[in-house]
Amino acid sequence: MSSYIDAVLSIFPKGGGLQVERKKLFALSVAVLAILALVGIGSGLYALYAGHEHTLGTSRGVPWGILIATYVFFVVTSTGLCIVSSIGHVFGFEDFAPIAKRAVFLSIVTIVSGFLVIAFEIENTWRMPIALVLGFNLTSNIWWMGTLYGLYMVFMIIEFIMLQLDKHQLATACGLAGLLTGIAAHSNLGAVFGLIGGREFWHGPYMPVYFIASAAMSGCVAILFFTYLTYRFNGWTIGDKLKASLQSVAKLAALMMAVVLFFVTWKMIAGVTGEIPGEYESMAYLLHGPYTVNFWIGEITLGLVLPFLLILSVKAASLRVIFIASIAGMIGIFFMRYDLVVVGQLVPPFAGMGLVDYPEMFSYRPSCLEWLTTMGGFAFCGLFFLLGEKYFRGHMSEGH
Amino acid sequence: MDIGKLQRLPSEDLSAITSRERRKFLRLGLTITGLYLGGTVLSLVSARRAEAAGGPVPATGQYPYNPHYTMVLREARCVDCERCKEACKTTNHVPDYGYRTTILERRRDLAEGTYETIFMPVLCNHCNRPPCVRVCPTTATWKDKKTGIVMMKPSRCIGCKTCMTACPYNARYFQEEKRAIDKCDFCWQARLSKGETTTACAAACPADVRIFGNLADPKSRVYQLLHTPDTIVWVLRPEVGALPNVFYTNA
Numbered sequence: 001m002s003s004y005i006d007a008v009l010s011i012f013p014k015g016g017g018l019q020v021e022r023k024k025l026f027a028l029s030v031a032v033l034a035i036l037a038l039v040g041i042g043s044g045l046y047a048l049y050a051g052h053e054h055t056l057g058t059s060r061g062v063p064w065g066i067l068i069a070t071y072v073f074f075v076v077t078s079t080g081l082c083i084v085s086s087i088g089h090v091f092g093f094e095d096f097a098p099i100a101k102r103a104v105f106l107s108i109v110t111i112v113s114g115f116l117v118i119a120f121e122i123e124n125t126w127r128m129p130i131a132l133v134l135g136f137n138l139t140s141n142i143w144w145m146g147t148l149y150g151l152y153m154v155f156m157i158i159e160f161i162m163l164q165l166d167k168h169q170l171a172t173a174c175g176l177a178g179l180l181t182g183i184a185a186h187s188n189l190g191a192v193f194g195l196i197g198g199r200e201f202w203h204g205p206y207m208p209v210y211f212i213a214s215a216a217m218s219g220c221v222a223i224l225f226f227t228y229l230t231y232r233f234n235g236w237t238i239g240d241k242l243k244a245s246l247q248s249v250a251k252l253a254a255l256m257m258a259v260v261l262f263f264v265t266w267k268m269i270a271g272v273t274g275e276i277p278g279e280y281e282s283m284a285y286l287l288h289g290p291y292t293v294n295f296w297i298g299e300i301t302l303g304l305v306l307p308f309l310l311i312l313s314v315k316a317a318s319l320r321v322i323f324i325a326s327i328a329g330m331i332g333i334f335f336m337r338y339d340l341v342v343v344g345q346l347v348p349p350f351a352g353m354g355l356v357d358y359p360e361m362f363s364y365r366p367s368c369l370e371w372l373t374t375m376g377g378f379a380f381c382g383l384f385f386l387l388g389e390k391y392f393r394g395h396m397s398e399g400h
Numbered sequence: 401m402d403i404g405k406l407q408r409l410p411s412e413d414l415s416a417i418t419s420r421e422r423r424k425f426l427r428l429g430l431t432i433t434g435l436y437l438g439g440t441v442l443s444l445v446s447a448r449r450a451e452a453a454g455g456p457v458p459a460t461g462q463y464p465y466n467p468h469y470t471m472v473l474r475e476a477r478c479v480d481c482e483r484c485k486e487a488c489k490t491t492n493h494v495p496d497y498g499y500r501t502t503i504l505e506r507r508r509d510l511a512e513g514t515y516e517t518i519f520m521p522v523l524c525n526h527c528n529r530p531p532c533v534r535v536c537p538t539t540a541t542w543k544d545k546k547t548g549i550v551m552m553k554p555s556r557c558i559g560c561k562t563c564m565t566a567c568p569y570n571a572r573y574f575q576e577e578k579r580a581i582d583k584c585d586f587c588w589q590a591r592l593s594k595g596e597t598t599t600a601c602a603a604a605c606p607a608d609v610r611i612f613g614n615l616a617d618p619k620s621r622v623y624q625l626l627h628t629p630d631t632i633v634w635v636l637r638p639e640v641g642a643l644p645n646v647f648y649t650n651a
């Protein structure tokens with residue numbers, strides 16, 4: 001037994017690296033985040049117990065709400081962090097090495113946060129382990145997505161352990177396996193939406209491809225955000241190597257924003273051209289309907305244009321500006337996920353048939369419990385981010 | 401040119417054509433048209449899965465199941481008395497917040513500022529290519545191999561609700577009491593499996609709107625209704641390609 005404990009303890013660095021300096025602030029933050037996470041988990045459990053019909057804002061017409069959006073947000077970020085980490089760890093680009101260890105750790109934290117949130121959205125979570133094995137359905141994208149993401153998490157955890165144990169060859173192998181599995185899983189998540197024939201806003205090959213591009217962007221933004229945050233929070237100084245690394249990531253982030261902007265622009269134009277039923281109503285809702293603020297302020301301004309211009313304006317040099325860009329990006333990406341999930345469901349199945357007493361568009365508003373559970377997911381993610389910084393000593397590897 | 405000679409020639413205008421000549425010409429024209437028309441029809445028949453030729457109803461003898469359970473809704477006869485909804489609720493223990501079948505109301509403007517109201521009953525379409533079955537990660541829902549009914553196994557349902565987003569007909573809802581998706585099963589559990597021959601909603605309908613039966617049996621009413629000459633048969637949302645087994649007609 002004690003040998004097992006020793007094995008587990010051996011992944012924690014004994015010394016070196018960085019130490020949490022502001023102990024009181026750290027303890028306070030951990031306490032607050034832990035309480036928020038517990039409140040969120042409590043809300044999620046209560047909603048499961050009382051039944052979603054009575055507790056969530058979701059409905060027969062709009063069965064997926066903010067919890068699915070939050071799940072998608074977390075797994076997009078996780079896949080992106082895995083992609084960013086692999087540039088340094090798997091493909092050997094030195095510039096990306098200093099951020100890689102933290103990226104691997106955070107990719108695990110974000111995927112676990114995602115699983116935590118979706119566990120409260122799926123009404124019979126406890127049936128999953130047996131049902132997914134006994135009832136496996138190879139035509140179901142949800143099945144592939146769940147299975148591949150489960151596998152992905154295992155690969156990433158092994159990669160992280162191997163990195164801690166300085167077994168770099170094994171870590172690289174697991175990193176590559178994790179990357180390939182993660183991308184397959186993530187593309188399948190896009191296909192969960194893309195292969196649904198009755199929902200024009202989602203239907204088509206766009207989603208599985210767009211998801212990969214937006215993951216790469218989210219990963220860059222997330223590692224910029226978390227790395228700068230921990231250094232400022234803990235009062236650590238950013239060395240030249242790390243600075244250069246963050247600047248390279250910022251350039252990649254800007255590039256990916258430009259790529260995603262292309263996706264969004266053509267989706268927008270295709271959505272209104274010819275006013276194809278189903279697709280058009282959703283797009284109109286985003287462009288000049290109830291979701292206008294979400295779209296123009298959230299998705300376009302905060303998510304894409306502002307961070308792109310900020311990074312461009314300082315030529316990816318000033319870390320503070322890059323950090324501000326990353327905050328805007330993170331918020332904007334959440335809007336993207338929310339709109340993608342919700343607006344895709346708002347067109348009623350029998351719209352346009354001239355029905356009386358039948359909504360032209362469905363509506364959805366998250367309930368209080370959904371907000372609390374969402375908040376709990378973010379608090380959980382923040383909590384383990386902080387604990388990771390402390391117990392893995394700023395994710396400094398031996399060589400740095 | 402000798403005008404006098406030309407004037408003595410017989411006239412070539414239409415008045416000179418004998419009726420015999422006319423008939424010959426018509427026969428030729430019809431033969432050519434008939435050949436082309438026949439060719440077109442043949443090309444439709446020879447096309448694989450030529451659903452356009454006969455509308456949404458599968459060609460005779462090409463029903464994948466036997467009994468191939470089907471419901472035909474004679475829409476114009478529905479008066480929205482909702483007895484079908486009530487019968488469904490009591491038979492299948494449907495809670496107040498949900499439904500397996502409901503009646504939608506359509507309005508069509510008529511001449512002189514009046515309009516007609518059409519009642520449109522909807523339920524699970526038991527599609528031949530059901531999107532809900534494809535997306536279910538745990539095969540908690542499946543197409544029964546014998547009857548073609550889209551079934552549910554509540555204990556297998558994880559409640560991910562992907563089938564709800566995938567269903568083009570909004571035919572599914574999550575039933576908290578069962579902690580599973582609930583949907584129309586053509587009363588398989590409550591009636592058919594116990595020897596009854598029709599669904600509760602069809603039995604309760606006083607206007608003979610809902611006709612339930614086996615499409616694979618040419619003597620059945622559903623078969624007769626779907627193969628009545630000079631009638632139109634339609635399905636809801638044919639563009640999603642789910643190949644529904646709930647048909648609408650005014651026959």
